[in-house]
Amino acid sequence: MQGLMQDWPLTVDKILNHAQAWHGDREVVSRSVEGPIVRTTYAQIHERAKRVSNVLIGLGMQPGDRVATLAWNTGRHIEAWYGIMGIGAVCHTLNPRLFAEQLVYIINHAEDKVILTDLTFLPILAGIRDQIPGVKHIIVLSDEANLGDQLPGALAYETLIAEASSDAKWGGFDENTAAGLCYTSGTTGNPKGVLYSHRSNFIHTLVTMGSDVLGIKATDTVLPVVPMFHANAWGLAFSAPAVGAKLVMPGQKLDGASVHELLESEGVTFSAAVPTVWQMLLQHLRASKGKLTTLKRVVIGGSAVPESIVRGFRDEFGVDVTHAWGMTETSPLGTQATPNAAIEQMDPEAQLQFKLKQGRPPLGIQLKLVDDEDKDLPHDGHTFGRLKVSGPFVVGQYFKAEGGKILDDEGYFDTGDVATLDEHGFMQITDRAKDVIKSGGEWISSIEIENLAAGHPKAELAAVIGVAHPKWDERPLLLVKLKAGEAAAKEEFLQFLDGKIAKWWMPDDVAFVDDIPLGATGKIDKKLIRDRMKDYVLPTAAAGGSAALAMSPEPKIYAPEPAPAPVAHHDHDDDGAWLHWTPGPDQTLDRTRAEPAEGEAPADAVRPFRRS
Numbered sequence: 001m002q003g004l005m006q007d008w009p010l011t012v013d014k015i016l017n018h019a020q021a022w023h024g025d026r027e028v029v030s031r032s033v034e035g036p037i038v039r040t041t042y043a044q045i046h047e048r049a050k051r052v053s054n055v056l057i058g059l060g061m062q063p064g065d066r067v068a069t070l071a072w073n074t075g076r077h078i079e080a081w082y083g084i085m086g087i088g089a090v091c092h093t094l095n096p097r098l099f100a101e102q103l104v105y106i107i108n109h110a111e112d113k114v115i116l117t118d119l120t121f122l123p124i125l126a127g128i129r130d131q132i133p134g135v136k137h138i139i140v141l142s143d144e145a146n147l148g149d150q151l152p153g154a155l156a157y158e159t160l161i162a163e164a165s166s167d168a169k170w171g172g173f174d175e176n177t178a179a180g181l182c183y184t185s186g187t188t189g190n191p192k193g194v195l196y197s198h199r200s201n202f203i204h205t206l207v208t209m210g211s212d213v214l215g216i217k218a219t220d221t222v223l224p225v226v227p228m229f230h231a232n233a234w235g236l237a238f239s240a241p242a243v244g245a246k247l248v249m250p251g252q253k254l255d256g257a258s259v260h261e262l263l264e265s266e267g268v269t270f271s272a273a274v275p276t277v278w279q280m281l282l283q284h285l286r287a288s289k290g291k292l293t294t295l296k297r298v299v300i301g302g303s304a305v306p307e308s309i310v311r312g313f314r315d316e317f318g319v320d321v322t323h324a325w326g327m328t329e330t331s332p333l334g335t336q337a338t339p340n341a342a343i344e345q346m347d348p349e350a351q352l353q354f355k356l357k358q359g360r361p362p363l364g365i366q367l368k369l370v371d372d373e374d375k376d377l378p379h380d381g382h383t384f385g386r387l388k389v390s391g392p393f394v395v396g397q398y399f400k401a402e403g404g405k406i407l408d409d410e411g412y413f414d415t416g417d418v419a420t421l422d423e424h425g426f427m428q429i430t431d432r433a434k435d436v437i438k439s440g441g442e443w444i445s446s447i448e449i450e451n452l453a454a455g456h457p458k459a460e461l462a463a464v465i466g467v468a469h470p471k472w473d474e475r476p477l478l479l480v481k482l483k484a485g486e487a488a489a490k491e492e493f494l495q496f497l498d499g500k501i502a503k504w505w506m507p508d509d510v511a512f513v514d515d516i517p518l519g520a521t522g523k524i525d526k527k528l529i530r531d532r533m534k535d536y537v538l539p540t541a542a543a544g545g546s547a548a549l550a551m552s553p554e555p556k557i558y559a560p561e562p563a564p565a566p567v568a569h570h571d572h573d574d575d576g577a578w579l580h581w582t583p584g585p586d587q588t589l590d591r592t593r594a595e596p597a598e599g600e601a602p603a604d605a606v607r608p609f610r611r612s
């Protein structure tokens with residue numbers, strides 16, 4: 001027997017319709033790419049998004065056509081999203097931090113017909129224009145005056161919008177219609193497309209609105225630092241209008257000072273970003289003696305949150321941190337570390353240990369922990385296993401069936417993460433399956449060691465990789481990038497770790513480096529580090545296979561050497577995986593110039609390590 005309730009397809013256009021109808025005068029404030037702060041409302045965004053739909057229809061776009069965006073978080077980007085999705089076209093978010101040849105691959109693979117781009121990325125598009133013949137139109141999210149003749153044939157968004165009607169029909173199609181497309185960062189093989197449906201995005205929105213998940217509400221002012229081009233800004237471009245929260249869009253300026261200025265000037269109460277962004281904000285606040293007068297909560301995910309960030313926010317600024325885990329394939333939010341009733345009874349220090357875990361699944365996400373033979377593992381908080389996930393906003397197969405069948409017989413997707421689950425249902429990522437260090441048949445978590453090492457007062461960033469060892473197979477090597485002006489001996493770091501990790505987890509060596517490369521999504525690029533360190537031999541390996549620590553009697557002090565000449569980036573590394581360009585320290589892009597200035601590294605050059 002069928003239920004007798006209304007057939008109301010869960011399509012995302014209804015989210016912006018709702019915001020327009022019930023929160024129409026709520027503000028959407030953007031730091032525009034051109035510079036000034038631009039203030040609009042949900043009503044205006046809705047009206048302009050309808051015009052976008054008519055512009056696209058006028059350019060011949062049909063339901064199912066892929067329309068790409070290459071853009072920062074701004075109000076215009078939101079208009080583009082809803083304008084594309086509202087008519088059943090597919091919004092393909094392009095990540096500008098990828099190499100040009102990766103973008104070419106992705107644009108051609110997706111068969112994008114139109115690209116809406118910010119001015120910032122015109123040099124990138126100019127450089128690849130002749131390699132993306134399927135793209136019929138490039139629309140620049142600005143006006144004629146700013147566009148000028150920078151990219152011949154490109155159209156100015158504001159001109160098109162002004163001329164288009166705001167009367168467009170949205171929705172009216174099946175809720176399983178594709179709405180969005182986002183390619184994974186592709187650390188193995190080519191990037192693969194995750195094709196979200198209206199239904200999956202709608203359900204993800206409802207779930208993440210829950211007070212134990214993002215928990216935002218109409219009275220909040222939300223600043224999504226996490227980009228719309230990576231994992232959908234964690235759904236905030238849907239959930240903020242869904243609840244009628246004020247939205248503050250940071251544009252391209254993601255450095256500590258710029259984020260702080262927006263937090264204070266716009267009265268932001270809630271924000272979300274990866275740990276590196278928060279690290280930069282905290283450093284800026286400490287250096288400038290800044291305050292956070294309105295911010296109440298931040299969600300941190302994308303990579304594990306270091307304890308120092310949670311403590312910094314809590315103890316110095318009175319801001320609550322929620323740690324969350326997810327991936328492009330999970331829309332992206334999969335777990336969040338909000339306390340359950342038992343944890344809430346614990347003292348603050350005990351609670352902190354749960355805040356540092358990646359957390360528990362909300363309704364709609366099912367987790368499984370299995371060994372290499374796919375047998376279930378205990379939820380004891382200690383046993384590591386492969387983390388698998390299923391649910392209505394989890395990938396079922398990749399776009400164009402790349403990679404073939406990706407679900408197991410029970411319909412679970414292997415995340416590629418290695419994790420533990422505890423008695424409270426809290427999941428903790430201990431590694432990526434490919435980064436876990438296999439020492440003497442046991443697994444060592446590279447992430448756990450590097451998070452602890454990153455808490456050393458002299459460390460700016462830390463990374464741990466497994467290095468070949470004749471006796472133990474692999475042993476951990478700790479790489480540390482020191483804060484500017486600091487010097488340290490290896491032993492300082494080993495002693496800092498002593499007592500915090502098992503003896504046999506202790507790194508066999510410490511290398512001080514001037515650069516820990518981050519990938520296109522702001523995470524430590526272990527693949528590139530392994531590549532750079534491929535000729536490195538552990539002292540314990542050279543000394544005949546003893547696992548004893550290589551404690552040199554005279555500690556080698558970090559001493560910067562002259563920087564070697566930059567090495568040009570090569571297409572792919574040896575197993576065909578993509579290498580990533582390293583974003584600048586402020587996480588903004590400096591790829592606005594087609595050619596580097598004389599004597600300067602090209603924007604996509606990979607700098608080699610210096611090490612002591």
Ligand code: AMP
Nearest residue numbers: 301302303304324325326327328429521
């Ligand atoms: P992406 O699809 O690029 O967002 O990458 C997803 C991957 O990022 C996950 O599979 C994890 O390996 C990693 N990740 C995401 N959130 C966290 C987190 N809170 N802690 C540790 N790793 C994370």
